Amino acid sequence: MPNNVDFFWLFFRFSGRVNRAAYLLGFLFMLVVMSFPLYQFMRVHPESGAAQVWSMLFGATFLTFLWAHIAFSVKRLHDFDKPGLFAVAxxxxxxxxxxxxxxxxxxxxxxxNQFGNTTNAPK
Incomplete structure (x- = not known):
């Protein structure tokens, strides 16, 4: 990756390409981060206020990383020179x-290819 990695582009934009290592590592990172609020939710009593906070935090994390996973998948498809619409699969x-x-x-x-000159960089 270039020295000045734009993490906002990496996780939330749909332009450009990413290679398979960045795709897999990004997915694993999202999985680990998303597991933390779920783990904390499982530790507290289900009827407590803390359970509500952790479940809302997990929901927000899930929606954020759902978007990020779609963006990663679109960029990975771009690396195959395929349109990002195939991410619907x-x-x-x-x-x-x-x-x-x-x-x-x-x-x-x-x-x-038509989606960028190199991988791991915006178009």
């Missing part, structure tokens, strides 16, 4: 498993 339960594995392990298009 990630919402089909059986297809999503195979699509995620393909996005994590298959290399993208080498060299420049």
């Amino acid at each position: 990630l919402f089909i339960p059986v297809v999503s498993i195979f699509a995620f594995i393909a996005l994590c392990f298959f290399p993208g298009t080498p060299g420049p």
Whole structure:
């Protein structure tokens, strides 16, 4: 990645390309961060005020990272020189498993394509 990584672009924008390592590491990062409020919710009594706070925090984290996962997937599809609209397949339960594995392990298009000259950089 370039020295001046734009994390807002990386997690929330749909332009550009990301390689498979950035995609997988971004997903793992989101999974770990999202697990923390869920873990805290499981530790407290379900009827307590703390449970409501942790569940709302988990909901906000989930929605934020849902957007980020879609943005990552669109950029990963761009690395394959495919339109980001194919990310809709990630919402089909059986297809999503195979699509995620393909996005994590298959290399993208080498060299420049219509979505950017290099990976891990905005277009």
